[in-house]
Amino acid sequence: MTxxxxxxxxRTPGDRVRPDPVEAVVVTDRRxxxxxxxxxxxxxxxxxxxxxxxxxxxxxxxxxAVYHYFRSKEEILYELIDRAGQAIATSAxxxxxxxxxxxxxxxxxxxxxxxxxxxxxxxxxxxxxELFKLRGDRADGLRRDMFxxxxxxxxxxxxxxxAGTFVKVPPxxxxxxxxxxxxxxxxxxxxxxxxxxxxxxxxxxxRVALAGITGIDHGDAKVVRRR
Numbered sequence: 001m002t003x004x005x006x007x008x009x010x011r012t013p014g015d016r017v018r019p020d021p022v023e024a025v026v027v028t029d030r031r032x033x034x035x036x037x038x039x040x041x042x043x044x045x046x047x048x049x050x051x052x053x054x055x056x057x058x059x060x061x062x063x064x065a066v067y068h069y070f071r072s073k074e075e076i077l078y079e080l081i082d083r084a085g086q087a088i089a090t091s092a093x094x095x096x097x098x099x100x101x102x103x104x105x106x107x108x109x110x111x112x113x114x115x116x117x118x119x120x121x122x123x124x125x126x127x128x129x130e131l132f133k134l135r136g137d138r139a140d141g142l143r144r145d146m147f148x149x150x151x152x153x154x155x156x157x158x159x160x161x162x163a164g165t166f167v168k169v170p171p172x173x174x175x176x177x178x179x180x181x182x183x184x185x186x187x188x189x190x191x192x193x194x195x196x197x198x199x200x201x202x203x204x205x206x207r208v209a210l211a212g213i214t215g216i217d218h219g220d221a222k223v224v225r226r227r
Contacts, residue, residue: 030065031069033059034055034066034076037055037058037059038073039123039126041054041058042123043123050073051073052066052073055076074139080126083123085142085146086145087116088117091116092152095108095112096109102156102166103166109153109156110202110209111205111206113179114182114185114201115199115202117186118198118201118202131143150176154172155171167213177212178209185201185205189201
């Protein structure tokens with residue numbers, strides 16, 4: 001889940017053959033249909049309760065058509081998790097690369113994290129439930145990306161400690177505690193049940209995080225939101 005030092009973009013099965021431009025649109029659309037439908041079914045039936053045949057039936061495809069793009073439902077899950085993780089890391093990197101004070105930087109990282117989670121809540125719920133149960137090189141790579149993002153947040157916290165702004169608790173522990181608090185929002189948030197907007201919840205999370213890490217309520221701090 002880090003945008004740093006990523007190198008060339010990872011190739012996907014749809015990239016193996018270079019089609020003409022018209023065919024490229026068809027291939028991309030079909031892969032995307034499979035991904036979106038699988039995500040919906042994973043959310044409704046659970047990852048363990050969904051098969052590739054379920055995805056094919058939902059789309060009106062033959063099962064072989066799904067296998068052309070993805071050899072297993074795990075491959076679909078890996079791609080969905082990778083996309084979601086990269087969205088968090090890439091958007092957070094914009095803040096991490098600024099020269100703003102650590103408290104303002106951490107507040108915006110928390111806001112961004114919560115907004116990303118709640119705007120794509122289904123896949124993050126599945127990720128938090130399934131990622132540490134999966135085995136294999138790609139699952140290991142996704143977990144490494146996740147911990148790289150945690151280390152990036154810990155670097156911001158360490159900078160705040162050096163500046164005398166944050167309490168002296170191991171930075172990685174603090175990062176895990178703050179991100180764990182944010183991730184826990186996916187357990188109870190529901191757009192139809194929660195009276196507060198996503199931006200409100202993101203702001204509250206930032207205030208709680210900063211109050212804990214500095215001992216000060218930053219509710220009146222003026223921090224520009226990025227959209």
